[in-house]
Amino acid sequence: MTIEITPIYGIGEIGPGADLAAIFLAALHDAEFVLLDGDVLVVTHKAVSKAENAVARFDDDEDQRRAIIAGEATAILRRRGDLVITETRHGFICANAGVDRSNMPEGLLALLPHDPDRSAQRLRTKIRRATGADIAVVITDTFGRPWRKGLTDVAIGVAGMPALVDYRGTTDTFGRTLTVTEVALVDEVAAAADLVMGKAKSVPLAVVRGLDYPAGEGRATDLVRPADEDMFR
Amino acid sequence: MTIEITPIYGIGEIGPGADLAAIFLAALHDAEFVLLDGDVLVVTHKAVSKAENAVARFDDDEDQRRAIIAGEATAILRRRGDLVITETRHGFICANAGVDRSNMPEGLLALLPHDPDRSAQRLRTKIRRATGADIAVVITDTFGRPWRKGLTDVAIGVAGMPALVDYRGTTDTFGRTLTVTEVALVDEVAAAADLVMGKAKSVPLAVVRGLDYPAGEGRATDLVRPADEDMFR
Numbered sequence: 442m443t444i445e446i447t448p449i450y451g452i453g454e455i456g457p458g459a460d461l462a463a464i465f466l467a468a469l470h471d472a473e474f475v476l477l478d479g480d481v482l483v484v485t486h487k488a489v490s491k492a493e494n495a496v497a498r499f500d501d502d503e504d505q506r507r508a509i510i511a512g513e514a515t516a517i518l519r520r521r522g523d524l525v526i527t528e529t530r531h532g533f534i535c536a537n538a539g540v541d542r543s544n545m546p547e548g549l550l551a552l553l554p555h556d557p558d559r560s561a562q563r564l565r566t567k568i569r570r571a572t573g574a575d576i577a578v579v580i581t582d583t584f585g586r587p588w589r590k591g592l593t594d595v596a597i598g599v600a601g602m603p604a605l606v607d608y609r610g611t612t613d614t615f616g617r618t619l620t621v622t623e624v625a626l627v628d629e630v631a632a633a634a635d636l637v638m639g640k641a642k643s644v645p646l647a648v649v650r651g652l653d654y655p656a657g658e659g660r661a662t663d664l665v666r667p668a669d670e671d672m673f674r
Numbered sequence: 675m676t677i678e679i680t681p682i683y684g685i686g687e688i689g690p691g692a693d694l695a696a697i698f699l700a701a702l703h704d705a706e707f708v709l710l711d712g713d714v715l716v717v718t719h720k721a722v723s724k725a726e727n728a729v730a731r732f733d734d735d736e737d738q739r740r741a742i743i744a745g746e747a748t749a750i751l752r753r754r755g756d757l758v759i760t761e762t763r764h765g766f767i768c769a770n771a772g773v774d775r776s777n778m779p780e781g782l783l784a785l786l787p788h789d790p791d792r793s794a795q796r797l798r799t800k801i802r803r804a805t806g807a808d809i810a811v812v813i814t815d816t817f818g819r820p821w822r823k824g825l826t827d828v829a830i831g832v833a834g835m836p837a838l839v840d841y842r843g844t845t846d847t848f849g850r851t852l853t854v855t856e857v858a859l860v861d862e863v864a865a866a867a868d869l870v871m872g873k874a875k876s877v878p879l880a881v882v883r884g885l886d887y888p889a890g891e892g893r894a895t896d897l898v899r900p901a902d903e904d905m906f907r
Contacts, residue, residue, distance in 0.1 A: 444870055447676040454847075519905040526905060534821040543855065544846045583855075586819055587906035588767040589828070590899045591838045591858025593865070605824045613777045614687075614876040622776065622816075624868070625824025632826070633866030635857070636885055637677055643847040652869055666823045672752040672759060673820035673906050 444651040448637040448644045449474060454546070455645070457494040462567035465646055474648065476574035481649040482564070483634035486582045486597055487544055487551050488645035489560045495552045499542070506540070506550065513538035513552055518674065529553060532665035533597060535584045544643050553582065557598025558660040565600040577601030577654075580661070581631040587673065594635035596627035596661045603627075604659030625664060626654060677884040681870040681877045682707065687779070688878070690727040695800035698879055707881065709807035714882040715797070716867035719815045719830055720777055720784050721878035722793045728785040732775070739773070739783065746771035746785055751907065762786060765898035766830060768817045777876050786815065790831025791893040798833040810834030810887075813894070814864040820906065827868035829860035829894045836860075837892030858897060859887060 452468045455461065461484075469476065476482075490496060497509045503523075514527035518534060527538040531553065539553035554560045561578040568576055580598030585591075596604065608622040634647040668674050685701045688694065694717075702709065709715075723729060730742045736756075747760035751767060760771040764786065772786035787793045794811040801809055813831030818824075829837065841855040867880040901907050 442870065443678050443680040445676050445678050446866070521905060543850070544848065546848060583857075587904060588899055589858060589861065589897045591856050591861065591897060593858050593861050595822070615777065615779060617776070623824050624816075625822060625826050626869075628822065628824065628826050629865040629869050632862040633679070633869055636859075636862050636866055636882075637675065649869075664822045664824060666821055671820060672754060 442651055442653060444633075444649060446633055446637050447474065447648050447650070449646040449648065450644060452488075452643075452645055455488050455491040457491065457496070459492040461488060461492040462564055462571065465564075466568065466571055468646065476568070476572045476576055476648070477650065478575040479577075479650075479652070479654075480574060481577045481579060481602065481630055481652055481654075482568065483579045483581060483630060483638075483647045483649060484561075484564065485638065485645045486539075486554060486557060486580050487541070489554045489557065489564075489580055489598070490551045491545075493554055493560065495554050496545070496549045497540070497552055499548055499550045509550060509552075510538045510540045513540055531557070531597065532662055533584075535582070539582060539597075553597065554580070558600065558662060559598075561598035561600035561661075575601070579627050579630050579634070581634065583635070594631040594638075596631045596664065599627050599659045599661045599663075602654050602659060603657035604661055604663040606655060627659065627661065628664065675884055675886060677866075677882060679866055679870050680707065680881050680883070682879040682881065683877060685721075685876075685878055688721050688724040690724065690729070692725040694721060694725040695797055695804065698797075699801065699804055701879065709801070709805045709809055709881070710883065711808040712810075712883075712885070712887075713807060714810045714812060714835065714863055714885055714887075715801065716812045716814060716863060716871075716880045716882060717794075717797065718871065718878045719772075719787060719790060719813050720774070722787045722790065722797075722813055722831070723784045724778075726787055726793065728787050729778070729782045730773070730785055732781055732783045742783060742785075743771045743773045746773055764790070764830065765895060766817075768815070772815060772830075786830065787813070791833065791895060792831075794831035794833035794894075808834070812860050812863050812867070814867065816868070827864040827871075829864045829897065832860050832892045832894045832896075835887050835892060836890035837894055837896040839888060860892065860894065861897065
């Protein structure tokens with residue numbers, strides 16, 4: 442089955458306290474895009490952070506930026522020059538505790554939402570109520586990774602679908618039982634949506650249609666590998 | 675712009691020495707799928723490995739499997755029980771040097787193709803000649819990653835498109851120059867295609883249509899972060 446990934450244009454700057462569900466519904470309406478059951482709405486976290494006022498004042502002072510990052514991080518894994526690899530309170534490992542300046546108004550840094558799974562759930566509930574469509578929501582951020590150059594989008598919040606799909610116990614084409622194949626479904630959804638969202642343009646919303654995913658209520662924190670199972674802490 | 679990702683069904687088991695381009699062209703023809711300029715063909719490496727005979731005999735003997743992995747690995751980063759995190763001759767860091775049993779006929783293990791970028795280039799050339807369509811090719815494998823649970827597909831071979839897109843020097847919506855935003859485009863393409871390919875089913879080919887990517891000839895080895903720039907070796 443073909444899946445389609447559509448960016449939703451025309452969403453303007455999002456201010457503190459904005460009703461993100463209402464803004465997205467208006468943009469979908471203007472784009473004449475009618476949501477269907479099973480659609481996955483992929484939302485960049487920066488839209489969520491702005492609406493939830495998860496931002497910090499920033500006077501272009503590097504010491505201040507470092508202090509904000511230190512306040513957001515629960516642990517520092519590595520440090521090299523300006524770059525610190527941190528653990529966040531959610532358990533995510535990422536650069537600079539997710540504190541980011543790009544596509545932010547002057548004088549503000551974006552932080553990660555306080556509880557992105559809950560933000561996703563709230564968005565999902567409001568959009569379901571308004572449209573009747575049984576949709577899922579994935580909130581994304583852009584992370585680096587060891588060993589491979591370049592950034593990819595990953596999921597930091599999920600509602601209405603599993604975060605991981607476990608193929609253990611199913612059989613391959615030769616009838617053998619698959620053993621260790623657990624797929625990070627929502628990270629693949631996040632990466633796929635980034636293909637239409639771009640980095641320089643601010644497209645905070647895309648819709649993935651036609652994706653065949655199992656029922657279930659995952660959380661992005663399901664993706665966090667416990668420290669004692671991690672070989673690269 | 676909407677992108678579409680379509681799995682191509684009906685491709686049977688691929689034997690050693692098979693003409694992969696001919697097999698794919700026949701399957702595309704049967705699916706009445708006409709390739710267009712700019713389409714990205716995403717191919718699982720296992721199809722390539724089988725066609726190129728990049729396989730090893732395997733008598734279900736664990737010592738033999740360990741020896742094959744040791745032969746494929748150029749370095750061992752970590753070891754825990756049966757799992758070894760290795761560097762391959764291509765420079766990729768992955769589990770078990772890419773040696774894999776799933777979806778392989780009895781008595782064979784899949785290895786990584788010798789030079790997946792070259793395999794991608796060969797496929798691209800043959801398919802362009804046959805169809806006239808200026809397509810790109812991405813060859814994928816399924817890798818784990820530190821810190822986050824679950825596997826995602828990544829690119830191990832590329833032809834006809836850049837592997838990385840560098841946004842440095844472009845400006846964000848507030849007119850500020852983006853500084854460190856280099857996106858792993860082909861890894862996002864690989865992850866996106868995996869959404870229609872599945873793990874238990876053997877769908878070795880998907881087509882990504884409508885993707886807006888810059889001109890350029892990348893290689894998957896462009897994605898390898900040099901050891902001295904890597905904080906997690």
